[in-house]
Amino acid sequence: MHFDATFFAFVGLILFLALIAYLKVPGMMAKALDSRAANIQAELDEARQLREEAQKLLADYQQKRKEAEEEAKAILAAAEREAAALTEEARQKTEEFVARRNAMSEQKIQQAEADAIKAVRAAAVDLAVAAAEKLLAQSATGDVQTALFQSSVGQVKARLN
Numbered sequence: 001m002h003f004d005a006t007f008f009a010f011v012g013l014i015l016f017l018a019l020i021a022y023l024k025v026p027g028m029m030a031k032a033l034d035s036r037a038a039n040i041q042a043e044l045d046e047a048r049q050l051r052e053e054a055q056k057l058l059a060d061y062q063q064k065r066k067e068a069e070e071e072a073k074a075i076l077a078a079a080e081r082e083a084a085a086l087t088e089e090a091r092q093k094t095e096e097f098v099a100r101r102n103a104m105s106e107q108k109i110q111q112a113e114a115d116a117i118k119a120v121r122a123a124a125v126d127l128a129v130a131a132a133e134k135l136l137a138q139s140a141t142g143d144v145q146t147a148l149f150q151s152s153v154g155q156v157k158a159r160l161n
Contacts, residue, residue, distance in 0.1 A: 125160045129153055 020026065132152055 121160055125156055129156055132156075 129152070133149055
């Protein structure tokens with residue numbers, strides 16, 4: 001029998017496969033592939049879990065953002081109400097101030113009128129006294145003149161003051 005190179009290649013292949021089977025290489029490869037598949041599955045599970053946590057965090061932050069926006073709107077509305085109240089209060093205080101100033105001005109005007117009337121009356125009294133004195137001085141003489149003058153001056157001053 002003549003063995004050619006194909007036969008020896010076939011025998012080498014059989015021996016190689018037997019050696020591989022004897023050393024349990026397919027089992028080790030299967031274990032390695034299973035281990036690798038388990039690692040990949042664990043990484044996928046971890047990635048899925050991280051994705052879910054990220055989605056939860058995103059939802060939490062979106063909820064917090066909405067709450068913050070609502071709180072900001074509430075603060076803004078409260079600030080607007082407070083500003084309106086302060087504006088109204090300032091308007092009322094201004095109106096009260098103007099009313100008080102007008103009342104004080106009217107009182108001052110009335111006081112000035114009263115003072116002017118008193119001054120005119122006093123001037124009229126002084127003028128009347130002077131005229132009466134002049135008339136009495138021309139018509140009366142001596143003791144009568146002095147007594148009438150003093151009596152008239154006293155009466156006029158008593159009535160006008």
